[in-house]
Amino acid sequence: MNNKLFRHIVGFLSLFIVFFVTVSSSLASQSVSPKKYKVIIIGAGISGLSAAKIMKENNIPFLVLEGRNRIGGRLYTVYPWGVGLDLGATWIHCINQNPIAEMVSRLKLETVPTAYNDNILSAKFKSFTLYDADGKRVPATSVSSLSLIVQQFDDYVLSHPNVFASMSMADAYAVFAKQIALPQAKSELLRYMINNVYLYEYAADMPLLSAQSGIAYLASPVSGPNVLFPGGYNQILPPLVKNVPMELNQKVTEIDYRGKTIDIYTENEHYQADYVIVTVPVGVLQSGAIRFTPALPDAKQHAIKQLRMGVYDKIYLLFDKPFWDKDSEWIGYMPAKNQTDGMWDIMNYYKVTGVPALLVFTSGSLAENVEQWLDKDIVHHVMAMLKKIYGDAIPEPSSYVITRWNDDPFSKGSYSYLPVGASMKNYQLLAQPVANRLFFAGEATSTQDPATVHGAYLSGIRAAKEVMKVASVKQQAAA
Ligand SMILES: Cc1cc2nc3c(=O)[nH]c(=O)nc-3n(C[C@H](O)[C@H](O)[C@H](O)COP(=O)(O)OP(=O)(O)OC[C@H]3O[C@@H](n4cnc5c(N)ncnc54)[C@H](O)[C@@H]3O)c2cc1C
Structure with missing residues (x-):
């Protein structure tokens, strides 16, 4: 046999072998019967884990499917410097009547109160050292007197829900600013303070944010101060995952609820369940990463489309020792006139944890833009800002950690917000079950505390109880 013919035969044989192996392995994987459970929970964030807690307590056969190789979702603590750095949530927002605070006190975890408080948005300015674009300190008395007006604006918007129903927060502020008519210098400072508060609370620029955004929280059961965890938020997770059946690295791609049982497909596995609790972020639902067959009802799809994911990122910078305003919780740098895109926010991490680090935040369109930058450019930009304030002689950071939640x-994105044109109804619609078999949880399904850890936690419990109610009615009917 000549060489050429031999190579043809070998080539043909190897093609045949590849074809045979591919077909037979795909047939084999199809013939493996799907794993079957009463309930499948998609997502091991705090809402998925609170739903799991209810399933576990009631001995219902269930499984949690998590796409990442870790639990916690937007609760994510890393320890690169020997201390906990929270890359996701930082605060327990308002510790009274808060289920997360109750968990923390049972676990005896260390927390530290902060001036920043969601109940009183202007409280942040009680411990806030502000510098102007030239790095000159803005008198503390100016900040403190205007913080009263910040609070007045918040109360004003909340007490006129119908007037501002279809307006953006920026438009509502324009109406308010006309009424108080401050002199130019003061009005610029107030504008900065208002923008700072709303941008960082809701992770969206004021022109995009519905003036109704705060209304969601009026019915919230929680109150009191905010606290954070020097040892990291993830410390609350171990008791929640104990004895929870779970598969990591299982990214769900399709939920088919046409049949008697629901078929759930991940990238490489097939599962079946009678009920499914979907807890993935609304940003994931919007992206179409999970195909629903049949498509979700129009009202649900509309709610998914209308809500938005805000972007809120963190940059931790570690230094040998602090060179900044050590006693101030916040350090503000007021961008030059009309440059809201320069609205970076700096938290003195040293004050709350004793670690010589700064925690720099970006939010809204600023965060979206900054996510596109290289790490070194982000650090360089922050350092240039700090040099304006503290002088060129300040040291470079020895290390840094940067988040990019929008890119994840x-x-x-980081958490949901209510854009102009949407209403509270969107959260309700997102929470509603479909066909009494698909149930929805997650922060964006909370009608009292969206965008928070405790709101997400309570939503998981709500969805789990909905499943149990439907399942027990079915069981009774069958008996
Ligand atoms: C930077 C940042 C700061 C924040 N700060 C605070 C704060 O200080 N206080 C506060 O109360 N809240 C804060 N939040 C919001 C809070 O973290 C969230 O509201 C809460 O953690 C959301 O929980 P969840 O269970 O709804 O969603 P998630 O935690 O996102 O859980 C959903 C899970 O679903 C998984 N998943 C996604 N897609 C798939 C798929 N296709 N298949 C399988 N699994 C999938 C995800 O990996 C994730 O684990 C912050 C969030 C961020 C990002």
């Missing part, structure tokens, strides 16, 4: 395929 399992999150697609």
Whole structure:
């Protein structure tokens, strides 16, 4: 046999072998019968884990499927410097009547109160050292007197829900600013303070944010101060995952609820369940990463489209020792006139944890833009800002950690916000079950505390109880 013919035969044989192996292995994987459970919970964030807690307590056969190789979702603590750095949530927002605070006190975890408080948005300015664009200190008395007006604006918007129903927060502020008619210098400072508060609370620029955004929280059961965890938020997770059946690295791609049982497909597995609790972020639902067959009802799809994911990121910078205003919780740098895109926010991490680090925040369109930058450019920009304030002689950071939540395929943003044109109804619609078999939880399904850890936690419990109610009615009917 000549060489050429031999090579043809070998080539043909190897093609045949590849074809045979591919077909037979795909047939084999199809013939493996799907794993079957009463309930499948999609997502091991705090809402998925609170739903799991209810399932576990009631001995219901269930499984949690998580796409990432870790639990916690938007609760994510890393320890690169020997201390906990929270890359996701930082605060327990308002510790009274808060289920997370109750958990923390049972676990005896260390927390530290902060001036920043969601109940009183202007409280942040009680411990806030502000510098102007030239790095000159803005008198503390100016900040403190205007913080009263910040609070007045918040109360004003909340007490006129119908007047501002279809307006943006920026438009509502324009109406308010006309009424108080401050002199130019003061009005610029107030504008900065208002923008700072709303941008960082809701992770969206004021022109995009519905003036109704705060209304969601009026019915919230929680109150009191905010606290954070020097040892990291993830410390609350171990008791929640104990004895929870779970598969990591299982990214769900399709939920088919046409049949008697629901078929759930991940990238490489097939599962079946009678009920499914979907807890993935609304950003993931918007991206179409999970195909629903049949498509979700129009009202649900509309609610998914209308809500938005805000972007809120963190940059931790570690230094040998602090060179900044050590006693101030916040350090503000007021961008030059009309440059809201320069609205970076700096938290003195040293004050709350004793670690010589700064925690720099970006939010809204600023965060979206900054996510596109290289790490070194982000650090350089922050350092240039700090040099304006503290002088060129300040040291470079010895290390840094940067988040990019918008770029994360399992999150697609940081947390939900209500854009202009949407209403509270969107959260309700997102929470509603479909066909009494698909149930929805997660922060964006909370009608009292969206965008928070405790709101997400309570939503998981709500969805789990909905499943149990439907399942027990079915069981009774069958008996
Ligand atoms: C930077 C940042 C700061 C924040 N700060 C605070 C704060 O200080 N206080 C506060 O109360 N809240 C804060 N939040 C919001 C809070 O973290 C969230 O509201 C809460 O953690 C959301 O929980 P969840 O269970 O709804 O969603 P998630 O935690 O996102 O859980 C959903 C899970 O679903 C998984 N998933 C996604 N897609 C798939 C798929 N296709 N298949 C399988 N699994 C999938 C994800 O990996 C994730 O684990 C912050 C969030 C961020 C990002």
